[in-house]
Amino acid sequence: MENLVMLPGPTNVSDRVMNAMLTRMINHRSDDFRALYKSIIEKTQMVFQTMNDIVVLSSSGTGAVEASVVNLIRRKDKVVIPVNGEFGTRLADLIDSWGGETIRVNSPYGQNPDYSEFEEAFDKNKDIKALYAVYNETSTGTTLRYLDKLSQLCSERGVFFVVDAVSILGGDELPVDKWNVDICVTTSQKALAAPPGVSPISISARAKKYMLENPPPTQYFNLKRYFKYFEANFETPFTPALPLFNAYNEALALVLEEGLDKRIERHKACAEAFYAGLSSMGFSPFARDNARSNLVIAVNYRQGMNDKTFRDLLSQQFRVLVAGGFGNLKGKVFRIGSMGEVNKYHVMRTLSSIASVMNILGLEVNSEYNSIALKRLHGIV
């Protein structure tokens, strides 16, 4: 029996996308590959809503995040970065370990800092090179809801604006050109609903200029090499993960067939159904109202519930996979990836399976969760 993969990545992948991986190998230095890569780049630009250069790495999201650091940050460069979870912390630590100097705008997990704290950080520190932000903090289900204002701040101060959109791009608003994002990073296995292993990055003209003039002393994630090979031949410098490129290409086609606006609306409706349904079962959302993610639903366990027992029952008896918490949140929250293919079926099957597990555990569940969630899914197939 098939699993319902309600993880914050990897997520459910359609048969059409899976089948695209079964094509035969081609020469990655041939017209066949050039046609595939061109098609991927054009579609990626549409999904990112950008005319910027695109590089597609054969790596998971971490590789693309690392590329955004090693190609832009040099020793003693000052970087402002909000930190309110595992992925913000990882990114800030990476920047520091690479020789940059982070100015961390911390906030409690589940909350975003006040926007004014960024203005203060910029006023207090001169010569800031870049602002890096994790748009959707996957570890806590928290979305930075004022990315557009941060973009404006960066434009006014002449600072590079870099966004880790790994767990959100394709499922919520992110018009890269409108928001002047210099480097935008995502990955295949989340809202784009492809298998893991492909990570696209968009790079603005001014970030590209910097990268061409200051290439890093690394090989695989050296973006100058990618620009060179693309401009000369529409190729990648190193052997691309061909089956995954085919799958990613098909996944992009599905995104564009649905249309970005409709896709974002669907994610919003499914998230609202999850929050409403789970709340009526007695699970309170972890993130504050104004910071709640439409892609990662993190809720607090009810009193006395055991993470392992709950998630084991859910996966073994109902084949529904959800994630636990990270670090301090381990055992305290569980997280549902409501992304990619997510629709009414996924939401209602997940909720009813959770209700059944609660029943097995002898915990009361208000049966109204069903109609409460369904109402939010009105119009969603």
Ligand SMILES: Cc1ncc(COP(=O)(O)O)c(C=O)c1O
């Ligand atoms: C916000 C964010 N950044 C980076 C990563 C790392 O991505 P990957 O696990 O694909 O390397 C993740 C993974 O969940 C993430 O959620």
